[in-house]
Every structure is written in structure tokens, then in C-alpha cells.
Amino acid sequence: MKQILTIQKVLNNNVVIASNDTYKEAVLIGNGLGFNRKKGDSVPFDAADKTFLLQDEKEMEQYVNLLPYIEEKLIAFIHELLLFIEEKMGKELNEHIHVALTDHIAFAINRAKKEIQFSNPFLFEIESLYPKEYLVAKEVVQKVEERTGVSFPEGEIGFIALHVHSAVTDKSLRDINRYHSLISKMVGIIQDSLDIQLKKENIDYHRLIQHLHRAIDRADKGDPLGDENKLAAMLKSEYPVCYNLAWKLIKIMQNQLNKPVDEAEVMYLTIHLQRLTHKF
Template identity: 50%
Template sequence: MLLVKKVLNNNVIVAEHPEYEEVVLIGKGLGFNKKIGDTVAGDKAEKFFVLREEKDQEQYKQLLNYVDESFIGLMNDIIEIVEDRFSIRLNEHIHISLTDHLFYAIKRIKQGLDIKNPFLNETELAYPKEFAVACEVVDHINDELNILIPPGEVGFITLHIHSALTRRTLREVNRHTQLISELVLVIEESLNIKMDHKDTRYLRLVRHLHHAIERITKEQYMDNQEPLKKVLQAEYPLCYNLSWKLMKIMQQALKKTIPDAEAVYLTLHLQQLSKQ
């Protein structure tokens, strides 16, 4: 038996749990006539998850004012799918952020409004495992609700999954994806080329930029490449100077020091692209 700490509605309560401290329990009529301090049988809950922060509990309570219980149940199934694929318990905030996002996304789809995602390719390249699971999530929603979610939405779901896996805010994850897109645009303009997003050179570049941003954010700096740097500076001055331009953009966006060695790796990628 668990102790009721808060009743969110007739079907959702917050209760004390011996292992997880506080959990959200979901079940038909579970909160009916219940008061703070009452006991409730945990096995009567159809679903349960952890919401430790008071702010998250309040946001989830507000969510229940406009999202019906059947959709809440669908979202819990989706989050279970994601946790099962990665064998990890996600940051509990995904119960709020992804539910809210998908509720309004599906509402727009049913109204015939298009969903555009300018960063879809960059997102798939940056987070391939999350993207694959997001595709599975979309298939599940399409089957359950008999709708057709457009491809662009897969990218947004991917970012929510990555945010919950890494415990980074969605704003930070979005910022990194947009930074890569900005860097690609600068490269295209500087080299006067239009990159084919299916070209292996483009794919390698975007993956490198993604890993570079991750390393820089975590301050995992690379080994010194001073001898090779001097050779590349002399052999490929255009690409070498462009690499420093890109590094300055990254430094300004990330508010982190960019190691000089990054110029070497960027120059090598840029030289391959410049052959176009």
C-alpha cells in the first residue's frame, strides 16, 4: 500500500513509494474520493512513473487539464518503448515535454496544417539511434490514432528523446542542431558550393561537427596537432582560414575555448568538400 501525497484528478495521483520516493500513478478511478494521507494499492495502477520535482508535478497537473486520459496512456506506452530500446529510465520531464509537443503536433496534423523541419537531415546524422527509435514511435502513433505523421516530426521527437537520454535541456539540444546547420551554410557560401546531403563527404562533415561540439561542450580537448597544422596552413590556406572562421562561430555559440587541433580536422574535411 502506498500513501497518497497529492490527487491530480480522479485517475491520477502522486504517492509515496518505498524505492522511488514519489511516483505518479495512473489508473481508472484511482484518485476518486482519495485525500492526502489515504492509502492506495500500487498494483491497482495501470501505469506509474517518477516525477521528483514539484515544478514538474505542477506542469503535469496542468497538462491533464487539456490532454485526455487515452492520450496520456498512449504517451506512457511510447515512453516505455523508448526506455526499452535504450535499456534506461529516461529523465522524467519527457512525460511533460513530449506529451505536450505531440498533443499539439497531432492537433495541427488533424487540422491539415503542414509540419516543416529544416534541421531534419542534421538531426538524423547527429542522433542516428534516437532517430531510429523516433521512427518506431511515429509508426506506433500512426497505427493507434489512424493518422499519418509527416517525416519532419520524426526529427522533433528525436530531439526530445536525446534530451531525456542525456539529461540536457531541449533548448541546448536544439541550439547545437541549429549551430551545425549554420556552420554548413557558412561553408557553402565560403566555398561557393551546394552540398549534396546524401554525399559521404557531407555526412562525414556533419558527424564530425556533431562530435566536435560534444567534445568542446564537455571540455574533452584533443591532442596537439601543431606539425600537421603548419603543413595544412601552407598547402590549403583557403580551407585552413575557413576552419578558423568556423571555430570562432562555434566559440561564440558554445561559450567554450576551441582547441587549435580542431583546425586540422576541419581543414581536412573542407579540403575534401572544396574538390566539388
């Protein structure tokens, strides 16, 4: 049975506020959805090729407040981009990306037009940790540049990749950025402690940040790795410097996350650290 909603307000040609018994009040977003429609008109939920629904009250309010500052053509274009992202990722996007990505792309275009340049310090790490999201974000940037004629700095690919990752994993950007800041801090400590300069293009660096990310994620979710006492004893004996540094990093994780970290993480971190010294 088709879901039919009643329009409460037409915000523009592509966005309406509507309601029914299921959705008390929701923002419906779809190309041409509001065209020639007015308050009181009926609108089927699947009126557009694909209709996005903003059900969360806070997200809805933020989106409605954002609309007056963005050209209507751009809103329709970002809707196309969201469909493209969803198709490429093969997953339904969390509704918060509508506000976050609309806001980000609109202001990124303004920054580009004013030639305001900035760097993304986590660009390599983002590409390494989220390769699929990064490739999709790269295509999104190309589409924006083709449509608007503006050129984005490379760092924008990383920022958009984070929005995509956030939308498909339902993690907040705040938590994702917290992970990256923690990884960056630990990489700095590793370099100082081992007196080495890590090369980002090196496969061992790639493995290290992948492991740090997974270790932080496991700690955050409370997922244990398991117990390997014999291996731990061997690593402690053979590689004391890296073993002790691994413990230091684990304690930093615990303090930053304010959660316990499985002691088994020390072993795998020790192996990664030892690889970096090229003595493993």
C-alpha cells in the first residue's frame, strides 16, 4: 500500500514538509517534489525517483534553516549526489548526511570561489582507512567541479569521504575525528620514542594506522581480542623497547577513550612497531 502524506508547507521545488499518521512531520526531499504543489495537497512517499526522508526533529530543523542560504539548483544537485553516493556505497545513508553534506558542499563552493585554501592533515590516513569512501568522494568532487566550474583543493576529497563514512556507518563526525586525532598523537609518540621518521607511502605505516584504528574501534565498542600469554611473554623478552612503547600507547588510548583496552592489543601493536624498525 502506498504511503500518502499531506503537505504542510512547500519549502521549494524540491523540498516539502509533510505528515500522516506514521510521520507526524517530516521533510521530504526529491527532485521536483514541491513543484506546483501547495499546503493540503497529497503527496505519495515515493513521488520522486527516490525520496529522502528527514524524520529526526533536530536534523529537520537544521535542514530547514539551511535552505534559505543555498540556491535551489544546488539543493537539487546535492540530492543527485546523495543518490550517487548511496548507489556507489550500496548502503542506505543515515539521514544526518543531508544536513552535513549540503552544508559542507555549499560552503566548500563558496570557499573555492574566494580561493580560500586549506589543507587536510589526515588526507593520507583517510584514503588508507576508508578507500571506498575516498574513491566515491573523489568522484563527487569531480561532479561538483564539472557542474559549478570551481576547483576544490585535494583536502576536500578527504572531508567528503568522512561524511560518506559517517553516513554509511552511523558514526558521528565528532567520533571519527576523535579517532584520527588519537592516531595522529600516537604516531607522533612512536616517531619520538623510536627516533624514526615514518614515511606515509610505506606499507608498514599503512598497516600501523589500520591497526591503530581497529584497536581504537575495538576498545570503543568493548570487543576483546583474546588471550595469548605465551606470545606476549616472547614479545616482551625479544622486543622490550617496542613492547613497552605499545603499553604506553594503550594507556593513551585508555585515557583518551575513557574505556579499558584489551591487553592482547599490546602484542599486535608490538609486532607493528617492530616492523617499523625493520628488525622484525
